[in-house]
Amino acid sequence: MIRSSAADQALAPPTGPEAAIGADPAAPAAQPEVLRLVRVSRARLRGSAMDELFAARQRVHGEGRVPGLCGAVLHVAGWFVLWQEGPETAIEAALKTASRRRHEVPRILHRSFGPRTLHEPLTLSATQWLEGPVPFERRIDAVAQAAGTMHPQDVWRVLSKPCTLTPPAILPSLDRRFGLLAAHDQRAIERARRIADHFDRPLVYRRFADAAPGTSDFGAAYLDLPLHDRTLRVQAVSRRAFGHPLVHEALRPADRLVLLVGEQARPTLELAAGMAGFLRRMDPRAVIELVAQDAAVGAAVADVLRGQVSAALSLREAALSEAQLVALLLGAAAQVPAA
Template sequence: MVCASHWRREGSAVEALLRLQPALLQQGLTNGARTALLSSQDWLVQWHEGAAGAVTAQRDMVQAELGLDAPRLLHGSVGPGTLSEPVQIASLQVVEQAADVARRLQFLERQHEQGWDAGPAEVWQALCAPCQLGNWKPALVGRREVVAVASEDNDAEDLLRSLAARSGARVVYQRYAGSDVQRRDLGAAYMDLEHADSATTRVQALSRRALASGIELLGLRQLDRLVVLLNPQTLGQPGLLDEIARLIGRLPLRPLVHLVSPCAATRAWGMQALRGGVGLPVVPLAAPHTGQGAVQAVADLLASH
């Protein structure tokens, strides 16, 4: 079940969802349900999987605890589950009005009533990572390709902001958390680019910590290319490359990997580590892993779509 409710609240949506997380997790571990919650403007989207009674119990707890309006049904089906954890939380932070979210919900609601056969993950993706190019339609998300830029710390997000400033694109920020109640929520960001041939590219920035969590909450069920910004100071240290290997192992299709570093030894080490870990061919790129040199290198990659 995927449904959405108008949410009248005070304070941070993420903090409210994190406060609900332990009780929802406990109930889910008891009844076997899995739940994902998405806050977007004044709306809350719920995605529940499990036995019918368990799904209803999860929905009812969320509705009661958060004081939500009656939910709109966006998707309902019987089939294998998709969610990877008992409870996951996401928040979309973009400059738009609640009415923009309402229009997306109305579109999805009508499509469901008319028999649209989209799965729950497609419905979720249309809401958790809507296209920023105008004339919104679910199919526009990552229509041509999805490129993720990953780094040890915040270099990927800094690079994304610089790319957006160059192209005039809008950066959208996301927050999300998994079932570990001891960990805080994590951040990510994305932007959409339209090319001269009307093709589109989604560019997503991810940190090492973000890679370790459920990236399906960010709408990243498919990656066409993965650009890894590798700091020479991490040479020989486990960390980012381990998370990259685990991420690739979870994806249904393996992306082309570009390894960016100014250091030849670091590039060679990274290529060997990824080839040995996931058996992938890796394309090395001799360029800075941060700053304007990295921005130019990634811009050139995107232009070669």
């Protein structure tokens, strides 16, 4: 494995707000330790990946339920990634069940004892991009060599949101800028697609579903932009994303957030409330830029956010180009990458 020069520092266990990602904010500070396991296996799909994930979710609510076991499962590039937490007996029972169901033994990337960060039987996600199973296995090999110094959520992040600028065998530096583009509808993802097209970068799509049987999935997306000093990851989400802990796990604390405010007051105010909860949990120091189509709705959203979070906030009443949106995500004085 080849590491980037900043990998050792970037993959050290987090000590700031990122260390609490996935934690239940209402839980007491002192919790009994559980066994945390992240394992991978090749996906032998008989249908769509989401259909397979929905079937797995149904099993954990039936006879396949292991008491005390919580988990998150991901499909990416022809692989399943499973992150589980619970009593050691529950984890061992799940491993035995998996070995009976599959022809190959799952590969364990991370095994540690620590505080519980998962609280649902099984949440679902899928990452959709062009990398195939063989190149992705090189990513798995790179993670396996560093997994002993990583938290389970770090292993999950690297595999669930691969860096599109880094070769498979190189672990990406986590020393990146992060920007969040949000709207109450699919507008944020559409603008992210246009940004990706403008800068000739791939857009990676993601699907999520929570643990409740019968609930539908919803989408998010991201792209990576090369900068002179460090990478910018633009993450795009809709209103539904802020109500799901697994999406909070996927969204790294952003330096700047751009909220696209439409003309419909109610859904946009609901988005603002969800964003405020996300910021209080993740990083209240972020900068919020409101880009409003309607001045009155924009002002109402600004009032809601100012009353709930301490983040710096600016309101702009103008349509912006893709390059201008990227400039907002970087900060007004930052240099925009060349198209």
